[in-house]
Amino acid sequence: MAAKKQVVVVGLGRFGSALAQTLFAMGHDVLALDKDERSVQEVSGQVTHAVQVDVTDEQALKDLGVTNFDVAIVGIGTDIQSSVLSTVLLKRLGIPYVIARAANSLHATTLSKVGADKVVFPEQEAGERLAHSLASPNVLDFLSVASDYNISTVVAPKGLVGQTLVDLRLGARHKFAVTVLAIRRGRDLILMPDRSERIRDGDILVVAGKDDQVESLAAAT
Secondary structure (H helix, E strand, O other), X not given: OOOOOEEEEEOOOHHHHHHHHHHHHOOOEEEEEEOOHHHXXXXXXXXXXXXXXXXXXXXXXXXXXXXXXXXXXXXXXOOHHHHHHHHHHHXXXXXXXXXXXXXXHHHHHHHHHOOOXXXXXXXXXXXXXXXXXXXXXXXXXXXXXXXXXXEEEEEOOHHHOXXXXXXXXXXXXXXEOEEEEEEEEOOEEEXXXXXXXXXXXXXXXXXXXXXXXXXXXXXXX
């Protein structure tokens, strides 16, 4: 497990509460905050501490000791004013790394301008993952790196089994313009595999490339 961190999660809607509980299950100390008592009660016992508080009250946040935390995650989605103000206060209180959830592009721009270290669009990212999985069932997951470039995990299609990476003619100007970064084989992970490595049935390939090239590789017969 990565080093244990002190994380404060602000806003306990579906996104924030799931995040808080998952981080706690991973072994991190989690302080979960929301102005709604019911939301706080629903995660109580599944995080380190859950507190009902006005998350836009600087003194209240200070009294809770958030200045001692490593990371803050602002999960507020619809109340943009509270989202922005919470982000400002958490940065002002000295939290080194603040992640904020954005509802739209204007919200994201505002969060970045007031100091958020990272802005996320959970609904958009979930939608993109679903779209990719529907378009190409062999693509298990993907991480968008640029507008049309991603890192994906792909179940090795039957058409690749038995061939080496040399046989597959991978790379720019070749049959599949992708790079194989790793191969997961059962419990083993082969990082930066040698080009003589032969693909086996059941292998999961971690590949980088443009969307269409990844999908072409995943559909190989």
